[in-house]
Amino acid sequence: MKKFDILALGELNVDLLLNRIAGFPEVGKEIFAQDMTLTLGSSTAIFAANAATLGARVSFVGMIGKDSFGEVVRSTLEQRHVDTSNLIEVDNAATGLTAILNYDNDRANVTYPGAMSLMGVKDIRPEIIREAKHVHVSSIFLQETLHKEIFEIVRMVKDCGATLSMDVQFDPEEKWEFDYRKILPLVDVFMPNEQELMAITRKATVEEAVDVILPYANVTVVKMGTRGSLVISGGKRFHMPAMLNKSVVDAIGAGDSFDAGFISAYVRGKDLAECQRLGNLAGAVNTTAAGGTGAFSSIEAVKEAAQRYFGQTIEL
Numbered sequence: 001m002k003k004f005d006i007l008a009l010g011e012l013n014v015d016l017l018l019n020r021i022a023g024f025p026e027v028g029k030e031i032f033a034q035d036m037t038l039t040l041g042s043s044t045a046i047f048a049a050n051a052a053t054l055g056a057r058v059s060f061v062g063m064i065g066k067d068s069f070g071e072v073v074r075s076t077l078e079q080r081h082v083d084t085s086n087l088i089e090v091d092n093a094a095t096g097l098t099a100i101l102n103y104d105n106d107r108a109n110v111t112y113p114g115a116m117s118l119m120g121v122k123d124i125r126p127e128i129i130r131e132a133k134h135v136h137v138s139s140i141f142l143q144e145t146l147h148k149e150i151f152e153i154v155r156m157v158k159d160c161g162a163t164l165s166m167d168v169q170f171d172p173e174e175k176w177e178f179d180y181r182k183i184l185p186l187v188d189v190f191m192p193n194e195q196e197l198m199a200i201t202r203k204a205t206v207e208e209a210v211d212v213i214l215p216y217a218n219v220t221v222v223k224m225g226t227r228g229s230l231v232i233s234g235g236k237r238f239h240m241p242a243m244l245n246k247s248v249v250d251a252i253g254a255g256d257s258f259d260a261g262f263i264s265a266y267v268r269g270k271d272l273a274e275c276q277r278l279g280n281l282a283g284a285v286n287t288t289a290a291g292g293t294g295a296f297s298s299i300e301a302v303k304e305a306a307q308r309y310f311g312q313t314i315e316l
């Protein structure tokens with residue numbers, strides 16, 4: 001019996017949201033924002049928090065600075081019942097921060113990666129991996145050292161006997177350097193969205209991109225927004241339409257919630273069709289409240305939203 005069902009391995013940062021801003025900022029000038037919020041950012045944190053709400057025992061390996069933003073990260077994860085004993089505090093970098101300037105439906109983001117860019121293979125202790133059934137790695141392009149050492153990291157996870165899922169997420173530099181031939185054979189569940197999959201394979205359609213990775217991948221799950229998801233396993237493709245939400249609050253974190261739904265079913269040994277259903281359902285539930293974790297305040301709230309908006313039940 002392992003101590004944790006899931007170890008989330010990824011970036012940690014706070015989000016500083018500035019809303020209702022009087023126009024676009026200009027160099028040399030100062031303007032007012034009417035509204036400000038500081039929250040836990042990071043898509044891996046949304047994944048971890050929502051998987052914990054769905055009943056998985058989740059721990060987090062990620063880097064923060066020895067500063068008050070690091071405390072915000074730690075205490076917010078704890079409120080969400082994510083184990084923080086494996087967070088790594090460094091004194092040579094500050095906790096990462098994303099400043100988000102919201103203008104109606106559009107936004108401008110600036111990210112200072114800070115501590116998250118330092119975590120590499122030497123920081124990840126095999127004893128910790130051995131305590132987990134499953135490891136989920138995410139946002140690989142946002143984490144400079146982790147990106148460079150990703151092959152060594154996935155090999156170490158497999159050597160420690162855990163199953164492994166990976167969500168690459170966006171590459172802010174848009175270089176999309178990812179050696180899928182070498183890495184994917186070691187990944188049990190690969191979970192990109194369609195743009196990310198096309199970008200890493202340098203193909204113009206999802207179909208072609210899937211053909212390219214097919215010889216190397218185990219299970220692949222492609223997230224397709226309002227068109228649902230595609231699971232590819234044993235050479236077969238299974239498309240499941242989205243459980244459409246007609247009055248979306250916002251879709252921030254829908255992909256991370258999808259991962260949380262899919263992987264919480266996966267670690268319980270559910271078949272792939274049920275994992276995919278729970279992935280789509282968690283992604284859909286995510287859109288019924290603000291931000292990535294708003295709809296996941298408790299398992300009762302998730303079950304209630306699943307039933308009310310989508311007529312779906314959750315049994316875990």
Ligand SMILES: Nc1ncnc2c1ncn2[C@@H]1O[C@H](COP(=O)(O)OP(=O)(O)OP(=O)(O)O)[C@@H](O)[C@H]1O
Binds near residue numbers: 222280
């Ligand atoms: N408007 C919506 N209504 C219902 N379900 C949705 C909606 N948008 C997304 N989903 C569900 O959530 C899943 C993941 O969303 P999406 O494809 O946007 O992931 P992503 O691009 O990785 O997102 P993220 O920006 O969070 O990383 C989809 O596969 C779908 O099942």
Ligand SMILES: [Mg+2]
Binds near residue numbers: 167169256
């Ligand atoms: Mg995503």
